[in-house]
Amino acid sequence: MKFRSLIFANLFRKKIRLILTIGSFAIALVLFTFLAVVNSAFHRGIDIAGADRLVIVSRVGLMQVMPVSYGDQVRAIPGVKYVTHDHWFGGVYQDERNFFPQFVIDPENHRKVYPEFIVPDDQWNAFVKDQQGAIAGAKTAKRFGWKVGDRIPIKNTLYGPTKTWEFNLDGIYRTEKPDGDEGQFWLQWKNFDENIPDSIKEMKSTAGWYILKLDSPDDSVRVAKAIDTKFANSSYETKTETESAFAAGFAKQFGNIEFLILSVGSVVFFTLLLVTGNTMAISVRERTAELAVLKAIGVTDRSILFLVLAESMMIALFGGVLGLLLAWAAIPVISAAVTGLLPPLLLSKTMLSFGLVFAVFVGVVSGLLPGIGAMRMRVVNALRRV
Amino acid sequence: MIRVDGQENGKSLIQVRGLSKTYRRGGEEIQVLQRLNLDVDKGDFVGFMGPSGSGKTTLLNLLGGLDVPTEGSITVDGDEITHMSGSKLTKWRARHVGFIFQMYNLIPVLTAYQNVELPLLLTKLSGSERRKHVETALSVVGLTDRMNHYPRQLSGGQEQRVTIARAIVSDPTFLLCDEPTGDLDRKSADEIMALIEELVARHGKTVLMVTHDPVVAARAHTTLHLEKGVLVEASKLAQGVVAGGVK
Numbered sequence: 001m002k003f004r005s006l007i008f009a010n011l012f013r014k015k016i017r018l019i020l021t022i023g024s025f026a027i028a029l030v031l032f033t034f035l036a037v038v039n040s041a042f043h044r045g046i047d048i049a050g051a052d053r054l055v056i057v058s059r060v061g062l063m064q065v066m067p068v069s070y071g072d073q074v075r076a077i078p079g080v081k082y083v084t085h086d087h088w089f090g091g092v093y094q095d096e097r098n099f100f101p102q103f104v105i106d107p108e109n110h111r112k113v114y115p116e117f118i119v120p121d122d123q124w125n126a127f128v129k130d131q132q133g134a135i136a137g138a139k140t141a142k143r144f145g146w147k148v149g150d151r152i153p154i155k156n157t158l159y160g161p162t163k164t165w166e167f168n169l170d171g172i173y174r175t176e177k178p179d180g181d182e183g184q185f186w187l188q189w190k191n192f193d194e195n196i197p198d199s200i201k202e203m204k205s206t207a208g209w210y211i212l213k214l215d216s217p218d219d220s221v222r223v224a225k226a227i228d229t230k231f232a233n234s235s236y237e238t239k240t241e242t243e244s245a246f247a248a249g250f251a252k253q254f255g256n257i258e259f260l261i262l263s264v265g266s267v268v269f270f271t272l273l274l275v276t277g278n279t280m281a282i283s284v285r286e287r288t289a290e291l292a293v294l295k296a297i298g299v300t301d302r303s304i305l306f307l308v309l310a311e312s313m314m315i316a317l318f319g320g321v322l323g324l325l326l327a328w329a330a331i332p333v334i335s336a337a338v339t340g341l342l343p344p345l346l347l348s349k350t351m352l353s354f355g356l357v358f359a360v361f362v363g364v365v366s367g368l369l370p371g372i373g374a375m376r377m378r379v380v381n382a383l384r385r386v
Numbered sequence: 387m388i389r390v391d392g393q394e395n396g397k398s399l400i401q402v403r404g405l406s407k408t409y410r411r412g413g414e415e416i417q418v419l420q421r422l423n424l425d426v427d428k429g430d431f432v433g434f435m436g437p438s439g440s441g442k443t444t445l446l447n448l449l450g451g452l453d454v455p456t457e458g459s460i461t462v463d464g465d466e467i468t469h470m471s472g473s474k475l476t477k478w479r480a481r482h483v484g485f486i487f488q489m490y491n492l493i494p495v496l497t498a499y500q501n502v503e504l505p506l507l508l509t510k511l512s513g514s515e516r517r518k519h520v521e522t523a524l525s526v527v528g529l530t531d532r533m534n535h536y537p538r539q540l541s542g543g544q545e546q547r548v549t550i551a552r553a554i555v556s557d558p559t560f561l562l563c564d565e566p567t568g569d570l571d572r573k574s575a576d577e578i579m580a581l582i583e584e585l586v587a588r589h590g591k592t593v594l595m596v597t598h599d600p601v602v603a604a605r606a607h608t609t610l611h612l613e614k615g616v617l618v619e620a621s622k623l624a625q626g627v628v629a630g631g632v633k
């Protein structure tokens with residue numbers, strides 16, 4: 001590229017303006033990336049949901065329980081392969097800020113329904129045998145420095161008078177995918193059920209929700225309908241949906257995150273366009289005579305457009321790389337700071353690549369208008385203005 | 387020999403026939419050039435003089451392919467440029483015209499060397515060939531020792547020398563100078579004019595120059611006067627010019 005020295009020389013012509021533009025671009029891109037990461041975090045549950053899994057909740061609401069006896073009845077429906085149930089435990093470990101999701105699980109079937117959670121066999125067997133046992137996700141274990149064999153005290157205020165439950169950490173699970181949820185904490189349903197105080201005995205022998213694995217995803221509509229029909233007009237009516245629909249509904253409880261992110265993202269995008277476009281417009285206007293001379297000595301209109309676009313793309317690329325580096329450094333820190341309030345925030349390679357493509361796209365679009373103006377500029381008129 | 391009578395002699399480098407240029411300003415038509423004829427041979431040095439608005443720069447722009455005439459034709463070295471497309475004209479300019487402007491118009495962020503190299507970036511010359519050409523051009527204008535200086539580090543006269551080096555580096559068919567000494571003191575102006583004379587005398591360059599300055603104009607082989615778009619008078623110095631403009 002013969003004009004390389006000219007492009008770089010022009011780029012660094014006004015250093016303070018360049019630094020400010022790149023800085024604005026980088027900060028805006030950090031914000032944009034953060035929004036994309038939050039959006040992705042809220043959708044992760046939907047994305048990783050098994051197509052062959054259904055979730056049954058009470059028709060009244062997620063906080064309402066259902067009899068544990070439903071499990072056998074559901075299992076009898078043709079097309080259902082395995083059924084397991086969960087409960088929300090909702091305890092506090094040392095301090096309320098140390099939030100992590102705790103689920104009361106059914107050890108007999110949980111592993112069959114969720115094969116993506118990987119627990120070494122010896123640890124799993126120890127957990128099944130130990131009624132006070134617990135399994136923690138690798139991320140949560142790392143966060144609190146737990147290791148297998150530790151005794152974990154968790155204070156609970158949801159079920160009866162405040163009580164500290166103590167668990168033996170029998171195992172640590174991991175997930176198949178690097179962005180899988182390794183933040184959960186599981187305890188045994190039998191332990192939970194036996195320790196429900198008499199004051200809330202209606203909670204005994206119940207499940208918060210059921211998760212079932214199907215023989216085939218094709219059966220999902222039929223099975224869901226069969227389940228809800230079966231329990232219609234009972235004391236505990238059900239609402240059955242696919243796991244992805246359930247995850248999407250759960251995300252919606254936080255408000256219309258997608259709309260919010262799209263709105264803020266659009267503002268950020270147009271701000272980036274304006275910042276870079278304005279810099280390029282000023283830069284081209286300042287160089288009217290120089291561009292006219294270049295045209296006079298034989299530089300083609302297309303090359304003039306290329307020179308302007310190359311410059312705006314360089315600004316966007318520098319700003320983009322800086323912004324993505326900042327985001328890459330900041331997001332794990334933010335994620336740790338908001339643990340419990342938001343799902344884990346992960347900046348994937350795909351997102352980094354998208355960020356880079358986005359930056360280049362903004363660079364091209366913002367340089368287009370001043371570039372076309374420079375391209376169409378008549379040499380005679382431009383020289384007359386000097 | 388320079389002629390304005392429109393008579394063919396078959397060896398003109400630049401041949402202008404019936405050249406008119408009309409601008410439209412606020413609904414009013416302003417005729418800047420009126421059916422001019424001009425013949426310039428290779429190695430000629432012609433100066434155009436005239437008051438402001440007489441059409442000197444317009445004529446220069448038309449000859450340099452920067453503007454298109456309303457009527458008439460311009461033929462340079464056998465190529466009729468008046469009907470060329472914009473992109474073809476751009477390529478033609480790169481090959482045939484060297485521009486020298488009053489305000490130098492150097493790129494301030496490039497060194498003298500890089501400024502002179504610019505026209506060569508449009509050619510297929512290799513890096514080493516370009517370097518040879520640039521060094522030759524800078525030595526012709528006597529600025530070899532300043533090649534790594536930026537325009538801000540040079541005097542006005544030196545800047546204009548760099549502009550001249552940029553204009554000659556690709557060995558164009560002719561040079562167009564628009565008030566080349568207009569922004570210089572007398573001493574620097576003399577040096578620049580001596581350089582242009584040398585380009586004509588020693589290197590056989592053809593030069594067309596617009597100037598307000600009679601002292602500068604007197605250095606040309608021939609001076610033509612433009613009055614309201616018409617070549618009205620031939621320079622006394624021009625022995626071979628047929629007097630008068632063509633209407």
